[in-house]
Amino acid sequence: MASMLQTIKERLRKGLKVKTVTIDGIRVVSDTAFVTKEIRNALYKERYEDEELSLVAEAIGQGDRVLEIGAGIGLISMACAKRCGAENLLSYEANPSLEAVIRKNHALNGLYPELRTRAVSVQAGETKFYFNDNIFSSSLYDRDFGGEAVVQCDAFADVITAFNPTAMVIDVEGAEVDLIPAVDLGGVDKIIIELHPHIVGQDKIDALIAYFHAEGLETRGQIRRSYYFARG
Template identity: 30%
Template structure:
């Protein structure tokens, strides 16, 4: 949250709250980064209150996670204050969220709402809207609330009486629009319920809007943002680095074909909410896909190629993904590598060809720390294992147990391992209790599940 928005919210708290009263405060869109210094929670210090932070994802400053993108898990007319700051620009169907905020508000209670009227694109994961006073007036009319204050931090006017945007100071960069809404006896819950719940159900069913009009390409770059390309099938952005992403890969990404087989398997077999361990993070596509669409309980991605670690993190950042643990090492069960403490990795010119297997093409060799796969299995207790490690999967499971893993999705590399290597790997997985569920070898993606 930027300083001006925090300051405007502080004004609303001081002007509309009584220090002698007790309040139940609900903050919608409360999640903050772990290094954030400004939160709405801090604004209510000095007031008798109960604070509940709500967001669509778990994280810092979040007490309740929303069961749907547009469902607030709070009883009707139970909150004295509902606050939401710098959130609505990221919500595709914000009017539905506002109806929910009005529903949970007590008669006589207030909504403190702020959103930018200008500023660069900052997708988390979307940046859809900017707001002026008339936008807040429309929200008040739509939800049958009384708008008791609204203000937009417009630039000063120049000599021609037009707004002088060049005179905007850094503090006022976002041009905050701030509104205070009151719920009065005019609010008709029964009348609104006739369309509120169907609207919420519809918006929840729509869910993410990533694939909509993806052929239009990525949004314009904001300040400090890197060039990007977009996976048209899922609307996932990648930082475009020509040294790593050649024209062939870029074309696959743009046409939605990049790692599409793995993506289809993930969409088909993951239920959502699982603990996930991924070996071979690549460009960060799979970890972003799972985080965006399956909302895992935890996610760890292990990548051996040192060039890809910053790429994975940047992909997560571009797509508003947080909470993924990224580890630079080789997760292995090889006794010799573990005894030495490292593996030799051949860095191919094409990143997908880099491998700890000697067959990798060209490039230099680097030493990468070897970490027991068992360590990740014991620490994370993953329910899902995803692997794309360019042939390293063959001996990965030799002599280990994976009691927590119920599903493994593994990209197969017969040109590196041979069909005998795949058969050897599948025998080890069967010993562990994971059996093949797809019998089409042309997919080159193996799906293995624990039988009930």
């Protein structure tokens, strides 16, 4: 991770031109010095996080206050910021190697939501972060990648209390089954979340969906593994 981060910082420091692609009016870096070939190809085919983009377009608008957990390269961040205003978006990304890419994408779009390069966990402090060469699949959930690091994390409940979101966008590669039930969702009206039965098992995903419904958040949309839950 350190080598890619150094490459990104050096390219940005020198002001070297990088390739970009525009999706739904959002410019993002597509240069393979910054993203993997898999991500680049998905960007050009407009398949990268296309499920979340569609659900964000349906769900997020003016008046929403959005907490994003798992910013990736910042594409969904920009989609949310365009709809609710950058000042009403707080993004978390646990992978430190992605910070420079996210901030570059913020600059490309002239939108600067608050970004915290920390994890969100049940408890504050430190937690293990698991990764492999495909840094975009890294997770707090141990997927036997063979690599791990220790990252700082904020407690989910504390983040919700301090930021008071009305909507959340979550992609945490399996950690959702532990994270979501640990907090009070009473003030949250909308949740867009990617679920990962292939990582945690279908039983845990079914239990999480049932938990959302019990909390008054009904299923309003689903595109493959991405869901939109809302009240009322």
